[in-house]
Amino acid sequence: MKITEVRLRHLNMDLVAPFTTSFGTFVDKEFILVEVKNGEGLSGWAESVAFSAPWYNEETIKTNWNMLEDFLIPVVLDKEIEHPRDVSDMFSHIRKNNMAKSAIEGAIWDLYAKEKNIPLSMALGGELEKIDVGISIGIQKTVPELLAKIEAGLKDGYKRIKMKIQPGWDVDVIREVRNLYPDIPIMADANSAYRLKDIELLKQLDQFDLMMIEQPLSSDDIVDHATLQAEIKTPICLDESIHSVEDARKALELGSCKIINIKIGRVGGLTEAMKIHELCKERNVPVWCGGMLESGVGRAHNIALTTLDNFTMPGDTAASANYWHKDIIQPEVTVNDGVITVPKAAGIGYEVDYTAVDEFTSYSKRYTNK
Numbered sequence: 001m002k003i004t005e006v007r008l009r010h011l012n013m014d015l016v017a018p019f020t021t022s023f024g025t026f027v028d029k030e031f032i033l034v035e036v037k038n039g040e041g042l043s044g045w046a047e048s049v050a051f052s053a054p055w056y057n058e059e060t061i062k063t064n065w066n067m068l069e070d071f072l073i074p075v076v077l078d079k080e081i082e083h084p085r086d087v088s089d090m091f092s093h094i095r096k097n098n099m100a101k102s103a104i105e106g107a108i109w110d111l112y113a114k115e116k117n118i119p120l121s122m123a124l125g126g127e128l129e130k131i132d133v134g135i136s137i138g139i140q141k142t143v144p145e146l147l148a149k150i151e152a153g154l155k156d157g158y159k160r161i162k163m164k165i166q167p168g169w170d171v172d173v174i175r176e177v178r179n180l181y182p183d184i185p186i187m188a189d190a191n192s193a194y195r196l197k198d199i200e201l202l203k204q205l206d207q208f209d210l211m212m213i214e215q216p217l218s219s220d221d222i223v224d225h226a227t228l229q230a231e232i233k234t235p236i237c238l239d240e241s242i243h244s245v246e247d248a249r250k251a252l253e254l255g256s257c258k259i260i261n262i263k264i265g266r267v268g269g270l271t272e273a274m275k276i277h278e279l280c281k282e283r284n285v286p287v288w289c290g291g292m293l294e295s296g297v298g299r300a301h302n303i304a305l306t307t308l309d310n311f312t313m314p315g316d317t318a319a320s321a322n323y324w325h326k327d328i329i330q331p332e333v334t335v336n337d338g339v340i341t342v343p344k345a346a347g348i349g350y351e352v353d354y355t356a357v358d359e360f361t362s363y364s365k366r367y368t369n370k
């Protein structure tokens with residue numbers, strides 16, 4: 001296959017409600033949408049999950065645009081690409097910048113699947129036709145507001161409730177949730193808000209029968225997480241700390257976690273995400289697909305990846321309407337009783353709505369060699 005043109009667009013979409021994590025609050029979402037064209041009328045799509053500021057990792061919209069424009073697009077434009085799984089190797093001389101790499105790699109996977117006229121899930125070797133999803137609920141101003149969100153999530157049928165925690169919004173809050181809902185599957189995500197010195201507090205979480213605690217310690221740590229995991233019963237799930245299959249191997253060998261949250265952008269693309277899935281499968285370690293408040297395009301990639309068989313735990317890919325007044329795909333992603341039916345159309349399986357894309361685009365640029 002050959003990419004004859006790349007188009008980058010900068011979009012900004014308002015969230016239906018603010019989303020607060022231990023590192024900050026989102027009221028809207030700025031992101032880069034990548035379109036790759038093959039010169040024969042087909043387009044492949046993906047989005048960069050980098051945020052506007054380096055809160056979650058070191059990447060930003062601007063660093064991603066720069067990496068794409070100056071380094072990544074020139075590597076793939078007008079080159080003969082035998083298979084999208086080769087793209088991550090083509091980028092291997094460029095260090096890190098995983099979200100930027102993933103954005104263009106994902107668009108090439110979509111284009112490949114469209115050229116073959118098969119769903120992206122099938123191109124990845126995924127077989128599940130329905131996937132289970134949960135919902136991630138941000139830090140709220142008051143406990144009653146949190147309880148109302150949980151109630152709504154349960155009513156919508158989500159398969160598990162994830163609540164964000166941070167110092168001052170943890171043990172006492174989870175206790176209230178547990179008292180009201182003794183049996184529901186719940187988990188907590190700290191986004192690196194604690195340190196090993198907080199171990200006594202973290203040990204108290206064991207009493208709540210959480211499915212897991214996600215990324216309690218530093219975003220670059222796998223050593224202290226191993227110490228913590230040896231001291232608590234609740235499984236640790238790593239998110240921020242895992243950037244590659246090598247990181248995953250090391251974390252599992254150290255005992256730093258028992259579950260891995262796979263985010264395509266964080267690990268540099270679908271090919272690396274599949275390698276982590278495979279490693280975890282060999283070692284009987286469950287994985288699930290994380291989310292980055294994606295538009296429908298990123299959501300579609302997450303759905304396709306989740307059809308691989310070791311995604312045995314519900315992911316964070318909630319319905320479009322959980323995030324957006326209007327999404328940029330048709331149809332939007334819908335969830336029934338906590339289940340998404342995987343689309344069967346070619347590529348990402350949803351049509352990109354150009355009118356909606358235009359509405360949210362603030363600037364764009366075309367790249368060709370002509």
Ligand SMILES: O=C(O)CCC(=O)c1ccccc1C(=O)O
Nearest residue numbers: 056136191290291292293294316
């Ligand atoms: O619903 C989603 O897309 C995931 C929400 C979420 O938990 C999250 C949102 C923004 C940044 C980081 C995270 C995370 O998983 O840590």
Ligand SMILES: [Mg+2]
Nearest residue numbers: 189214215239
């Ligand atoms: Mg997380």
